Amino acid sequence: MSYDLNLTFIWAMIIAFAVFAYVVMDGFDLGIGILFPGFAVGDERDQAMNSIAPVWDGNETWLVMGGGGLLAAFPLAYAIILPATYPLVIAMLLGLIFRGVAFEFRWRDPRHRPIWDAAFTIGSFIATLAQGIMLGAILQGIKVVDNAYAGGWSDWLSPFSVLTGISLVIGYALLGASWLVAKTEGNAQAHARRMAFRLGIATLLVLIAVSVATPFLHQDYWQRWFKMPGVLLTAQVPLLSAIGFGLFFWALKTHRDRAPFFLVLGIFLLAYIGLGISMFPEIVPPSITIAQAAAPAQSQLFMLVGAVIIIPVILGYTGWAYWVFRGKVGTHGYH
Amino acid sequence: MSETILPVLLARFQFAFTVSFHFIFPAFTIGLASYLMVLEALWLKTGKGVYANLYRYWMKIFAVVFGMGVVSGIVMSYQFGTNWSVFSEKAGPIIGPLLAYEVLTAFFLEAGFLGVMLFGINKVGKVAHFIATLMVALGTLISATWIISVNSWMQTPSGFMLNAQGQFVPAGSWFHIIFSPSFPYRLVHTVIAAYLTTALAVGGVGAWHLLRDRTNLGVRKMFSMAMWMVAILAPIQILAGDQHGLNTLEHQPAKVLAMEGDYRPSPDGAPLVLFGFPSNKDAKVHAKVEIPHIGSLILKHDPTAALPGLTDFPRSEWPPVPIVFWSFRIMVGLGFAMLGLGLWSLFARYRKRLYSTPWLHRAAMVMGPAGFVAVIAGWVTTEVGRQPYTIYGHFLTAQSHSPLATPAVAASLAAFMLVYFATFGAGVYYMLKLMKRAPERHEPEPPNVPQRAAGITPASGIEPIPAE
Numbered sequence: 001m002s003y004d005l006n007l008t009f010i011w012a013m014i015i016a017f018a019v020f021a022y023v024v025m026d027g028f029d030l031g032i033g034i035l036f037p038g039f040a041v042g043d044e045r046d047q048a049m050n051s052i053a054p055v056w057d058g059n060e061t062w063l064v065m066g067g068g069g070l071l072a073a074f075p076l077a078y079a080i081i082l083p084a085t086y087p088l089v090i091a092m093l094l095g096l097i098f099r100g101v102a103f104e105f106r107w108r109d110p111r112h113r114p115i116w117d118a119a120f121t122i123g124s125f126i127a128t129l130a131q132g133i134m135l136g137a138i139l140q141g142i143k144v145v146d147n148a149y150a151g152g153w154s155d156w157l158s159p160f161s162v163l164t165g166i167s168l169v170i171g172y173a174l175l176g177a178s179w180l181v182a183k184t185e186g187n188a189q190a191h192a193r194r195m196a197f198r199l200g201i202a203t204l205l206v207l208i209a210v211s212v213a214t215p216f217l218h219q220d221y222w223q224r225w226f227k228m229p230g231v232l233l234t235a236q237v238p239l240l241s242a243i244g245f246g247l248f249f250w251a252l253k254t255h256r257d258r259a260p261f262f263l264v265l266g267i268f269l270l271a272y273i274g275l276g277i278s279m280f281p282e283i284v285p286p287s288i289t290i291a292q293a294a295a296p297a298q299s300q301l302f303m304l305v306g307a308v309i310i311i312p313v314i315l316g317y318t319g320w321a322y323w324v325f326r327g328k329v330g331t332h333g334y335h
Numbered sequence: 336m337s338e339t340i341l342p343v344l345l346a347r348f349q350f351a352f353t354v355s356f357h358f359i360f361p362a363f364t365i366g367l368a369s370y371l372m373v374l375e376a377l378w379l380k381t382g383k384g385v386y387a388n389l390y391r392y393w394m395k396i397f398a399v400v401f402g403m404g405v406v407s408g409i410v411m412s413y414q415f416g417t418n419w420s421v422f423s424e425k426a427g428p429i430i431g432p433l434l435a436y437e438v439l440t441a442f443f444l445e446a447g448f449l450g451v452m453l454f455g456i457n458k459v460g461k462v463a464h465f466i467a468t469l470m471v472a473l474g475t476l477i478s479a480t481w482i483i484s485v486n487s488w489m490q491t492p493s494g495f496m497l498n499a500q501g502q503f504v505p506a507g508s509w510f511h512i513i514f515s516p517s518f519p520y521r522l523v524h525t526v527i528a529a530y531l532t533t534a535l536a537v538g539g540v541g542a543w544h545l546l547r548d549r550t551n552l553g554v555r556k557m558f559s560m561a562m563w564m565v566a567i568l569a570p571i572q573i574l575a576g577d578q579h580g581l582n583t584l585e586h587q588p589a590k591v592l593a594m595e596g597d598y599r600p601s602p603d604g605a606p607l608v609l610f611g612f613p614s615n616k617d618a619k620v621h622a623k624v625e626i627p628h629i630g631s632l633i634l635k636h637d638p639t640a641a642l643p644g645l646t647d648f649p650r651s652e653w654p655p656v657p658i659v660f661w662s663f664r665i666m667v668g669l670g671f672a673m674l675g676l677g678l679w680s681l682f683a684r685y686r687k688r689l690y691s692t693p694w695l696h697r698a699a700m701v702m703g704p705a706g707f708v709a710v711i712a713g714w715v716t717t718e719v720g721r722q723p724y725t726i727y728g729h730f731l732t733a734q735s736h737s738p739l740a741t742p743a744v745a746a747s748l749a750a751f752m753l754v755y756f757a758t759f760g761a762g763v764y765y766m767l768k769l770m771k772r773a774p775e776r777h778e779p780e781p782p783n784v785p786q787r788a789a790g791i792t793p794a795s796g797i798e799p800i801p802a803e
Contacts, residue, residue, distance in 0.1 A: 054450030057405055061446045064412050065438045071415060072435040075427025075502070082416025082423075083737040089417050090747040093410045094754050100406035101758050104399050108765040119758075147500075149420070153740040296498065298505045299428040303435050314443040317470075321450050324458045 031176020033124020098123030132168025136161030360404030366533020437481035445474030532706025534564035539703020566677030605630035
């Protein structure tokens with residue numbers, strides 16, 4: 001039709017980038033929320049909260065970018081995936097509400113702080129679990145008839161999607177713990193380091209489980225991974241992941257501050273590439289490809305002009321904001 | 336068809352509920368962000384501590400409201416897909432890019448600089464901090480521009496064609512899509528509404544404190560600034576609303592006739608119906624109080640100009656008249672009350688009694704929430720008035736919805752209502768608690784704070800605050 005294959009590919013990459021930016025950036029925010037009850041009331045919790053208070057809103061904006069970008073560039077995919085995962089989307093949104101208001105409310109109301117701390121944790125946990133299950137639901141395939149979702153309202157639920165849900169909770173918690181290793185000191189840091197170690201092992205195990213299960217979901221996935229000669233390339237992903245995990249545990253053992261976080265980012269990137277290998281060029285497995293879901297070229301081109309100019313600017317000032325709040329968060333915040 | 340009526344009704348109610356709740360927050364943050372920018376600019380220019388204190392005072396309130404705006408806004412961006420997937424698929428190629436531009440040019444800007452604005456005063460220089468405030472304020476206005484562009488296109492669609500899959504796609508230039516016929520009017524009317532809403536809220540808080548202590552410099556300053564805004568903006572808003580109404584009459588006549596309660600055509604000039612009880616069933620307004628010819632005078636600027644009636648349109652294209660009729664009257668009534676408050680404040684100011692007229696302060700206090708009510712009433716008027724269409728004249732609400740399952744929509748609606756009332760109820764309570772405290776010479780820090788969350792902090796970053 002009137003879509004353009006190159007434009008469509010570029011937009012798939014931009015949305016993939018936005019989703020990845022969301023996963024790692026809000027991932028560590030949500031991970032801190034998940035780990036929150038494990039921190040002592042007072043100093044440890046305040047440090048953890050302060051380490052993300054100035055950046056969480058920007059991080060969450062990538063979620064809106066992913067959703068808005070999908071609507072704009074691949075309206076058909078947006079119109080199928082959201083109805084198919086309806087209860088998960090609602091649960092995620094409600095979780096994000098509790099998580100988001102807790103940032104401000106816990107300081108406003110010391111008497112009820114335990115309630116908002118609980119809201120922070122429960123909201124983060126539910127949002128993460130919902131995102132993880134959504135990932136599994138998309139991977140396992142969505143029933144489409146006549147370009148519309150044709151399944152029931154609970155088709156997303158399966159042992160595989162529950163596995164991906166739990167995996168993402170563990171993965172985000174690992175991101176959060178390693179972020180705190182970088183941003184905190186003293187007891188809070190020692191605590192974060194211990195958790196990062198355990199969560200590293202747990203992440204390794206669930207990542208193996210998901211990776212082993214995925215190729216069996218669809219014949220196509222199997223082909224994309226194991227067909228010669230592509231397998232020579234795809235095999236690099238698990239190999240590099242193994243090296244990444246090795247370095248991560250070494251960095252924790254040698255008490256490095258920032259290396260663990262960046263190594264976890266690397267591991268997430270590899271897992272994300274793995275996901276791409278399974279799915280590409282489908283956007284709604286098993287039936288809709290990015291080309292089928294693409295918006296007309298005029299729409300994609302109009303946005304691309306803006307995206308190419310504005311995204312680098314966004315990365316620039318986002319980087320500046322992180323730079324302003326660099327270093328240890330300290331017990332008493334940023335003075 | 337009949338088995339989809341209930342879930343569609345629930346989905347519509349869900350959208351109305353979540354968007355109304357959401358709209359309250361940006362209506363306040365658009366105005367507050369600009370107000371904070373002005374306060375910081377005045378502080379930088381004059382070095383007067385009163386501006387720094389007011390900045391810190393309203394910043395804490397801004398932080399609470401902005402957070403609620405963000406989380407309730409994310410809900411909106413996904414609800415298009417969950418409940419209105421057919422609309423999303425058909426209109427995505429048009430509205431999707433506009434929303435994507437809103438994210439790229441506004442949401443990132445606001446969120447990226449918000450952290451520095453709220454927590455960074457001690458980390459960056461004064462000028463850099465002012466730039467952060469400026470960017471947040473600019474972001475709120477850019478955001479309003481794009482979202483009003485989307486809404487205006489749905490109200491008065493232009494510059495599109497239908498492709499083979501029945502999707503709305505650009506027919507040529509994006510200019511005609513972004514600048515649809517109602518866009519300039521709607522944007523002006525909405526942004527002024529946000530500023531008025533904020534001015535009334537700020538004025539209401541100032542008035543409340545003036546009634547207790549007339550000597551607090553910060554309180555006097557905020558009340559004075561707010562009353563200037565109301566006095567200047569209320570008449571402009573009435574003119575802007577009039578122009579918007581003429582534009583609506585041109586492009587969505589049925590909506591205006593519903594607002595006016597004109598069921599029958601008026602060949603010799605329409606009356607202005609002040610009150611009454613419209614009934615679509617009987618196609619008339621019961622017990623109406625009307626002034627002859629004034630309706631035509633307002634809408635056509637000619638007392639004897641003919642106006643059509645709703646009966647000139649097929650019944651299937653009538654919006655629910657009673658809702659539109661009443662929400663419109665609430666909005667207009669409050670608009671004139673705002674004008675009255677503004678004039679009264681000018682009179683008191685002229686008599687040098689701005690800070691010593693308790694009845695003016697009581698009136699300003701009562702009018703504190705009026706902007707929020709007017710904004711919601713105006714929104715209801717324009718959105719309900721667009722029915723039965725989502726894309727006016729081209730795509731019906733009844734065609735727009737997802738393959739909805741009643742249990743999922745009903746459960747999610749119940750969940751939204753519970754969560755919104757609980758969390759945003761708490762948020763409004765915290766906001767009122769902050770407002771209840773009068774601004775002091777030096778804003779105290781909240782306990783144990785990582786004020787970051789709580790607002791700008793320690794004097795070290797703000798230092799030279801000359802005592803006044």
